[in-house]
Amino acid sequence: MKVLFIADPMASFKTYKDTTYVMMREMAQRGWQLFHTLSGELSVQQGVVTAQAVPFDFLGAKSDDDHAWFTAHAKIQTALRDFDAVIMRTDPPFDMQYLYATQLLTLAEAQGAKVFNSGQAMRDFNEKLAILNFARFTAPTLVTTRSADVRAFLAEHGDIIVKPLDGMGGMGIFRLTESDPNTGSILETLMQLDSRTIMAQRYIPEIVDGDKRVLVIGGEVVPFALARIPQNGETRGNLAAGGRGVAQELSARDREIAEALAPELKRRGILLAGLDIIGSNLTEVNVTSPTGFQEIMKQKGFDVAALFADTVAAWSQAR
Numbered sequence: 001m002k003v004l005f006i007a008d009p010m011a012s013f014k015t016y017k018d019t020t021y022v023m024m025r026e027m028a029q030r031g032w033q034l035f036h037t038l039s040g041e042l043s044v045q046q047g048v049v050t051a052q053a054v055p056f057d058f059l060g061a062k063s064d065d066d067h068a069w070f071t072a073h074a075k076i077q078t079a080l081r082d083f084d085a086v087i088m089r090t091d092p093p094f095d096m097q098y099l100y101a102t103q104l105l106t107l108a109e110a111q112g113a114k115v116f117n118s119g120q121a122m123r124d125f126n127e128k129l130a131i132l133n134f135a136r137f138t139a140p141t142l143v144t145t146r147s148a149d150v151r152a153f154l155a156e157h158g159d160i161i162v163k164p165l166d167g168m169g170g171m172g173i174f175r176l177t178e179s180d181p182n183t184g185s186i187l188e189t190l191m192q193l194d195s196r197t198i199m200a201q202r203y204i205p206e207i208v209d210g211d212k213r214v215l216v217i218g219g220e221v222v223p224f225a226l227a228r229i230p231q232n233g234e235t236r237g238n239l240a241a242g243g244r245g246v247a248q249e250l251s252a253r254d255r256e257i258a259e260a261l262a263p264e265l266k267r268r269g270i271l272l273a274g275l276d277i278i279g280s281n282l283t284e285v286n287v288t289s290p291t292g293f294q295e296i297m298k299q300k301g302f303d304v305a306a307l308f309a310d311t312v313a314a315w316s317q318a319r
Contacts (some may be wrong), residue, residue, distance in 0.1 A: 001032040001313060004053055004080065006039055006043040007089040009291075010070055015061035019150070019293040021069075021088045026305035027312075028058035035083070036072075039090045039101040045077065049108035053078045071297045080105075080113035083158075085316045087116055090288045092127070098288075099123065114316045117287050125270065128165045128199045130285035137257050137282040142200040147187040150200050154178060164170060170243075175203060182252035206279030210246065213292040214258045214275040215304065218311035219266030221258040224300045225250050225277070226292040245292070247299035253280045261285070271315055272308065 007020050015021045025033055034056055041052040052075045061069040080086050088105060090098065104161045105119030124130075131138050143165075154160050154176055176184050191198055210227025214309040228243035250258070254277055265273050265285075274290025276283045293304040 001027070001030070001084045001316070002035070002082070003032055003312070004035040004037060004051060004078075004083045004086045005089055006037055006042070006051070006086065006187070008091055009038070010036055010072075011079045012063075012069045013067075015066065015069055016064040017291075017294050019063075019291040020289070022293050022297065023089075024058055024307040025060065025310045026126070026150065030309060034058060035078070039088075039098065042080075042101055043238055044104065046109070048079050048081075048319065049104050049111060049113065050077050050079050052076075077091055077110070080115070081109040081111050083085045083113065085114050085116060085312050087312070088119075091289050094122075094288065095160055095166065096127065099314050114319050115119065116269075116271040116315065117273075117314060124268065125273075125287045127284050127288065128163065128257055130287075131282050134257075134261060134282055137260070137280075137283040137288055138201075139204055140202045143197060144200070145194055145197045147190065148193050149193055150198070151183070151186055151274055152189075153200050154183070157202045160200050161203055162186070162200045164196070164198055165192065181284075201283065203315075204278040204281055204283075209279075211212055211243070211283070212248075212254060212277045213286075213290070214250065214254050214277055214288065215292060215296075216258055216262050216265055216270075217304070217307050218315060219262045220307070220311075221250070221255060222261055222296065222304060222307070223250055224302055225254055226295050226298045238240075245295040247296045253277075255283050271298045271311060301316065 013021050027034060035053040036056055037051040043050055054075050055073045059069050059071060085127045102119035102122045105115045109115050109118060143147060159177050161175055172190060176183050210229040212225040212227045214225045215222040216253040223246050227246045227248055230243055231244060257277060258275055270287050272290055274286035274292060294302050295303055
């Protein structure tokens with residue numbers, strides 16, 4: 001197998017917790033040829049989507065702070081269709097540059113490239129808005145550009161979460177209550193004076209037990225979730241915001257939600273998705289660069305990376 005990863009610079013990986021790192025490690029152990037590129041290195045040459053791809057040898061990190069875990073070789077201009085699989089793992093925000101990259105990936109797929117997740121799927125499944133397709137699993141939700149709508153929603157529910165549609169890692173997420181004196185300032189900043197669409201959701205108090213990340217790989221539900229438990233005094237459970245990751249077996253409700261979404265995710269060409277569930281409510285469907293592999297692997301011994309690599313191999317042969 002010859003695999004291209006489109007991801008952030010490899011020297012920036014936190015190897016002790018990075019999901020892309022363990023994907024690469026598993027594939028290297030299988031003897032697959034690995035390449036890396038940045039989304040900005042995609043181009044169209046003589047009508048063909050290509051990348052400045054860097055072949056590299058996986059050495060493995062010797063410590064948490066070891067950034068010399070790979071040896072990179074000279075870049076080569078290669079058509080995406082010449083790889084057995086192209087893995088898109090660039091982190092959000094989902095800005096215009098990201099959008100352009102997904103459009104090039106869709107063109108590459110039309111030329112025979114095998115891209116996971118597909119460019120079309122990443123465009124269709126905004127990680128916040130995607131939950132609107134599964135409203136029976138969600139808490140009351142508002143999407144609007146008008147701060148007056150948010151204030152009315154706050155008056156109705158008394159305690160809400162507001163967040164942008166294009167962030168990651170908990171960035172830009174605020175909890176508002178009716179007595180909060182900063183509501184006006186927060187909404188002005190977040191909504192940019194009613195020129196930016198945001199999402200508001202009723203606050204789910206079960207966040208104290210964790211924001212659970214449930215992984216779906218190739219339509220198969222991983223049997224363990226990663227509960228990201230907020231620090232004391234913090235609303236957000238995201239690991240990037242200081243949350244503590246605790247792997248646990250899926251609850252009946254977790255499994256119900258994941259198994260309901262899995263066939264649709266697979267149909268849409270989403271090889272890997274990370275569902276965020278708080279209490280009994282679906283809050284996000286992550287399809288850009290879902291994480292959580294390492295924590296589940298270390299704490300529960302379930303080899304998520306092996307399942308992922310198996311699925312990449314199977315989907316590559318089937319397409």
